[in-house]
Amino acid sequence: MKILHLDTNHSLLIKQLNNLGYSNDEDYTSSKQEIEKKIHLYDGFIIRSRFSIDKNFIDKATNLKFIGRVGAGLENIDCEYAKSKGIALIAAPEGNRNAVGEHSLGMLLSLFNKLNKADKEVRNGKWLREENRGIELDGRTIGLIGYGNMGKSFAKKLRGFDVEVLCYDIKPNMEDANCKQVSLAELQEKADVLSLHTPQTELTKNMINVDFINGFKKPFWLINTARGKSVVTKDLVYALKSRKILGAGLDVLEYEKSSFENLFSDNKMPEAFKYLINSDNVLLSPHVAGWSLESKERLAQTIVDKIKKLKNISN
Numbered sequence: 001m002k003i004l005h006l007d008t009n010h011s012l013l014i015k016q017l018n019n020l021g022y023s024n025d026e027d028y029t030s031s032k033q034e035i036e037k038k039i040h041l042y043d044g045f046i047i048r049s050r051f052s053i054d055k056n057f058i059d060k061a062t063n064l065k066f067i068g069r070v071g072a073g074l075e076n077i078d079c080e081y082a083k084s085k086g087i088a089l090i091a092a093p094e095g096n097r098n099a100v101g102e103h104s105l106g107m108l109l110s111l112f113n114k115l116n117k118a119d120k121e122v123r124n125g126k127w128l129r130e131e132n133r134g135i136e137l138d139g140r141t142i143g144l145i146g147y148g149n150m151g152k153s154f155a156k157k158l159r160g161f162d163v164e165v166l167c168y169d170i171k172p173n174m175e176d177a178n179c180k181q182v183s184l185a186e187l188q189e190k191a192d193v194l195s196l197h198t199p200q201t202e203l204t205k206n207m208i209n210v211d212f213i214n215g216f217k218k219p220f221w222l223i224n225t226a227r228g229k230s231v232v233t234k235d236l237v238y239a240l241k242s243r244k245i246l247g248a249g250l251d252v253l254e255y256e257k258s259s260f261e262n263l264f265s266d267n268k269m270p271e272a273f274k275y276l277i278n279s280d281n282v283l284l285s286p287h288v289a290g291w292s293l294e295s296k297e298r299l300a301q302t303i304v305d306k307i308k309k310l311k312n313i314s315n
Contacts (some may be wrong), residue, residue: 001040001063007048007226009070010300020308036060046070046303055079057087065196066310069305072097072150073288075200075227090306093149095299096290100151104195104225107249110283112137113219117280138162143191145207146226147174147181151197155179166190188215190306195223210235213244221246225289227254228245233272240279247281249291 002023005014009104014024023030025042027035032051039045039061046068047053050158053240054152055078064087067077079089093155112115113134121128142152155178165179168187175181182190194216198204208222208231222245233254239245255263256272263269276282 001043003041004035004042004045006035006045007050007070009046009048009303010296012297013046013070013304013311014299016301016304017307020311021306032057038065044068044307045077049076051076053082055081058082058087061087066307068307070095070299070303072100072154073199078146088310090310092299092302092306095297095302096292097149098298099292100150100181100197100225100289101157101277102292103148103251104154104249104286105157107122107223107225107251107283107285108193108195108221109137111247111249111281114280116283120193140164140309141166141190142193142195143168143187143220144179144195144197145169145184145187146197146199147179148197150193150225152176152178154195154197155272164190185215189217191220192218193215193221193223196226198230200227200228200229204230206230208230208232208236213239216244219246222248222250224249227252228254228256228287232310233270233276237272237275241280246274247283249283250276251261251285251289253284 002025003017005024005026006028008028014026017024025053036057039057040063042061043063045064045065048070053076058078058081059062064085066088067082068090069077070092072091074089076089077089082089097264114132118132121132138161142158142163142165144155144165144167151167155167158165159178166182166187167175167179168182168184198207204227206229210232211234231254235247236245240248255270263273275295276284286298
């Protein structure tokens with residue numbers, strides 16, 4: 001069986017697949033159209049987020065048996081059409097869940113203690129203690145939307161704090177010893193912090209909008225290490241200005257794309273984003289919550305293990 005690798009990953013991926021008897025080719029530079037001309041030669045391919053896998057691409061992959069995505073979600077793949085063709089879909093949310101949990105906690109503690117603001121001020125010769133007085137996490141209620149691999153990892157990290165952890169998930173019976181599952185209404189009534197751990201779907205796009213935000217009883221803090229399009233940025237900014245949202249840690253953005261840097265160079269920056277980058281109570285990172293050195297290896301190993309399992313089933 002032949003596998004085509006479309007993105008670079010940890011070296012163990014190809015090494016172990018070779019040991020399993022697969023033939024592995026690499027193409028990290030050809031255009032999508034060029035790849036389409038040869039994809040029929042392969043039984044499987046492995047990708048991260050280089051381009052979308054749509055119906056047209058799948059139709060050209062006439063021998064395809066599986067698609068592996070080295071990441072948590074499959075939103076860049078037409079999953080329903082692939083399944084209708086009998087193609088197995090493999091993702092690796094187990095591989096970077098620990099990294100996401102730690103990043104979420106790090107963002108929250110940094111916001112509560114104004115670490116990003118204080119760091120900038122000290123570097124600029126300002127020693128402002130009272131202005132940087134923080135707040136403590138103990139005694140707060142943390143609300144999670146989505147309680148799969150990422151949500152469970154964050155809840156586990158919170159065990160060391162005297163907090164109540166609640167989750168809302170569209171699937172029933174998701175709670176465990178670290179978190180109580182509640183209705184969305186109860187979560188909005190009690191939460192001091194909201195952390196998103198959802199995939200990108202039609203249900204989650206633009207989920208955090210003005211109506212949703214106003215449904216919370218108390219002002220709250222927002223952490224988003226999930227998907228940027230879940231949050232309507234202009235509505236977030238409105239809530240930050242009105243203090244309905246007290247601060248935000250955003251690892252993902254509505255504006256994410258390959259030409260992100262053009263927002264800064266081509267005078268195309270949305271007003272809402274200008275507000276975010278100039279706000280002391282907003283912490284930003286470039287979609288790296290699941291991007292640790294350890295997760296790079298775990299993601300690759302997870303993909304190998306699932307391909308191996310698929311091979312055993314086929315045999």
